[in-house]
Amino acid sequence: MGKAAVARAFEDIKAALAVLDAEVDGAGSLPFSAADPLAGLADGCLDILAGSRQVEAGIAGLKAKAAVRYAEAAWAVAGPDVLVVAQEMAVSAEIGCVLALGPRAAGSFLATSHAVTARLPLTLEGLQAGVISWQHAVAMADETASLDAAGAAALEAHFLDPDALDAARGCPMGQMPAHRFKSKARLWRERHHAESIEKRHAKGVADRRVEFRPDQDGMAWLSACLPADQALAGWNRLTAIARGMQGPNESRTMPQLRADTFAEAILSGGLGTGGDTSGNMSGSSAGATGEVAGSVVAGSVVAAGGGDGRSDGAGREHLSTHIQAQVLVTVPVFALMGVTEEPAVLDGYGPIPASMARRLVADGADSFHRVLVDPRDGAPLEIGRTSYRITRAMRAWLRMRDGKCPFPGCSNNSLDNEADHILAWHKGGTTGISNLGQSCPKHHRLRHITGWKPTPATKNEPPGWTSPTGRHYKSEHQDWEPPHWPEGLRLGSVDFFRHGKSPGEDALERYLRVQA
Numbered sequence: 406m407g408k409a410a411v412a413r414a415f416e417d418i419k420a421a422l423a424v425l426d427a428e429v430d431g432a433g434s435l436p437f438s439a440a441d442p443l444a445g446l447a448d449g450c451l452d453i454l455a456g457s458r459q460v461e462a463g464i465a466g467l468k469a470k471a472a473v474r475y476a477e478a479a480w481a482v483a484g485p486d487v488l489v490v491a492q493e494m495a496v497s498a499e500i501g502c503v504l505a506l507g508p509r510a511a512g513s514f515l516a517t518s519h520a521v522t523a524r525l526p527l528t529l530e531g532l533q534a535g536v537i538s539w540q541h542a543v544a545m546a547d548e549t550a551s552l553d554a555a556g557a558a559a560l561e562a563h564f565l566d567p568d569a570l571d572a573a574r575g576c577p578m579g580q581m582p583a584h585r586f587k588s589k590a591r592l593w594r595e596r597h598h599a600e601s602i603e604k605r606h607a608k609g610v611a612d613r614r615v616e617f618r619p620d621q622d623g624m625a626w627l628s629a630c631l632p633a634d635q636a637l638a639g640w641n642r643l644t645a646i647a648r649g650m651q652g653p654n655e656s657r658t659m660p661q662l663r664a665d666t667f668a669e670a671i672l673s674g675g676l677g678t679g680g681d682t683s684g685n686m687s688g689s690s691a692g693a694t695g696e697v698a699g700s701v702v703a704g705s706v707v708a709a710g711g712g713d714g715r716s717d718g719a720g721r722e723h724l725s726t727h728i729q730a731q732v733l734v735t736v737p738v739f740a741l742m743g744v745t746e747e748p749a750v751l752d753g754y755g756p757i758p759a760s761m762a763r764r765l766v767a768d769g770a771d772s773f774h775r776v777l778v779d780p781r782d783g784a785p786l787e788i789g790r791t792s793y794r795i796t797r798a799m800r801a802w803l804r805m806r807d808g809k810c811p812f813p814g815c816s817n818n819s820l821d822n823e824a825d826h827i828l829a830w831h832k833g834g835t836t837g838i839s840n841l842g843q844s845c846p847k848h849h850r851l852r853h854i855t856g857w858k859p860t861p862a863t864k865n866e867p868p869g870w871t872s873p874t875g876r877h878y879k880s881e882h883q884d885w886e887p888p889h890w891p892e893g894l895r896l897g898s899v900d901f902f903r904h905g906k907s908p909g910e911d912a913l914e915r916y917l918r919v920q921a
Contacts, residue, residue: 425453425456425457428449428453429450429453431446437449447874448874451874451876458535458538459535459536460535461538461539462531462532462533462534462535462536462537462538462539462579463532463533463534463535465532465538465539465542466521466529466532466533466542467533468504468518469517469518469521469522469529469532469539469542470518470522470529472500472514472515472518473515473518473519473522473523475496475499475500476496476500476515476519479492479495479496479499480492480496483495496515497511497512497515498511500514500515516546517542517543517546520546520549520550521542521545521546524549524554524557525542525545525546525549525557525561526561527561527562527565527566528541528542528545528546528561528565529542530565531565531578531579536577536578536579537565537578537579538579538583540583541578541579541583541586543583544583544584544586544587544590545560545561545564545586545590547587548560548587548590548591548594549561549594551598552594552598552599553599556594556597556598556599559597560590560593560594560597563593564578564586564589564590564593565578571886573589573882573884574866574882574884575866575879575880575881575882576813576878576879576880576881576882577879580813580878580879581813581814581881582814584816585814585816585881588755588816589881589884591755591756592750592755592756592884593884595748595755595756596748596756596886601746602746602748602756602757602758603746603758603759603760606632606757606758606761609630609632610632612630613629613630613631613632614629614630615627615628615629615630616628616629616630627671632761633751633754633755633757633761634734634751634757634761634764634765636754637751637753637754640753641753643663643666643667644659644663646662646666647659647662647663647666650662650666734749734750734751734752734757734762734765734766735749735750735752735805736749736750736759736762736763736766737749737759739890740759740762740763741759741762741763741766743759743763745759746758746759746760747759749761749762751765752804752805752808752818753809753818799824799836799838799841800824800843802838803824803838803841803842803843804818804822804843805883806838806864806865806866806867806883807842807843807867807880807883808881808883809822809881810822810843810844810845810848811842811843811844811859811867811868811869811870811880811881812844812845812848812851812870812880813870813878813879813880815845815847815848817845817847817848822843822844822845822846822849823843823844823845823846823849824841824842824843825841825842825843825844825849825852826840826841827840827841827842827859827860827861827862827868828840828861838862838864839861839862839863839864840862841862842859842862842867842868844859855873856872856873857870857871857872857873858870858871859871860877865882865883865885866880866882867880867881867882868880
């Protein structure tokens with residue numbers, strides 16, 4: 406046992422790696438498939454990739470435990486007379502040297518290891534079982550850092566305990582990229598944080614700023630920390646203008662078009678041609694236009710505001726002082742009424758204060774359509790359509806249901822995602838929410854030129870995907886939650902959709918009649 410056992414274990418691991426390496430090279434003792442060796446090799450390589458991911462996760466969990474045990478042993482050996490700061494530096498430096506990490510990276514690794522082993526038992530189990538990666542564990546540690554023990558345990562259970570009362574639906578945590586999990590964890594954290602989002606937002610607004618950072622090759626970064634609605638509205642507006650400038654005579658990419666339009670806006674105060682800042686000046690003139698639309702949901706209000714750029718008479722559109730690029734915000738109806746302060750959700754960002762949502766609705770959404778949601782979970786209900794045309798309301802509903810492009814790992818929530826029939830119209834497909842998806846342009850094209858195909862959707866669940874190899878990948882689902890009813894306004898014991906109503910239902914119905 407001891408060091409000899411450790412050495413033998415790692416020798417066995419190296420031997421196993423050599424076997425797998427030979428299989429990838431096609432030099433194994435037997436082919437993956439005698440009937441079709443090439444197709445068999447391709448499928449076998451995918452199996453090796455999947456197995457490697459699981460082994461890497463287990464190794465990451467082992468490294469975290471080993472780092473924490475080393476730190477504890479080193480502290481015990483050092484004795485009580487050693488300065489705390491000095492011992493922390495010594496431990497972090499030793500771990501950094503062993504793992505070839507810099508001081509900051511070593512400290513971050515050790516801090517995450519402590520969190521995973523001491524406060525996040527389900528995360529450690531997930532690592533050891535190979536169902537989540539180290540990047541997922543880092544995201545979990547980051548999102549639970551400011552929560553108390555009960556809050557951290559609840560967040561963990563939501564994503565990692567399938568038997569939890571409010572377990573996450575759709576794609577499991579470990580099967581989505583870590584950055585997508587972090588986004589979903591942030592959404593849950595904001596909804597359930599003990600401190601009011603209004604108070605935390607007020608602190609953030611006080612820290613708004615613009616920063617300049619030099620970069621290499623004669624380039625630099627100019628970034629702004631702004632309230633989420635302003636930042637997202639600006640981003641969506643840049644995207645809409647850049648998309649409108651694309652064409653057969655436009656060689657610039659979307660990122661380049663956004664950058665050129667942004668530079669012109671801040672340097673000249675206008676949004677017009679999006680002049681090529683590289684000196685090519687090949688851009689075509691385009692303006693940003695938008696429409697104002699909204700939906701009152703029984704339990705939530707969804708509003709979409711449109712752009713209102715001002716023209717100077719020469720075809721150039723200038724930024725107005727009030728940015729109104731198209732934004733979709735879902736706000737609990739009682740929060741909109743000012744009775745509760747439950748966070749709203751800004752499409753493309755996440756939770757925002759109810760006060761911000763009320764302002765967005767008041768400023769940008771002057772028409773409403775009544776749509777019912779299921780009061781048990783807050784999810785919207787089906788809207789049937791018999792025509793091929795996908796209406797504006799249905800497109801907004803798709804954005805509510807999907808939140809983004811439903812392709813695994815894609816974060817594209819831009820407004821030009823393409824609504825498409827899953828079962829083609831000419832093959833008998835209907836124009837209803839259950840037969841629609843809203844892939845981004847890249848994955849819309851992927852569907853039509855390769856063997857990747859979407860799987861059936863439902864009124865509340867976006868489509869998954871099946872790859873050309875036959876592997877199925879689940880999509881991410883929205884974490885719908887029932888709206889918070891204020892004290893004295895509770896759902897009645899009778900069915901929400903029948904005649905018997907509680908005072909809360911009567912108040913909600915009166916509010917919807919006023920808005921209709």
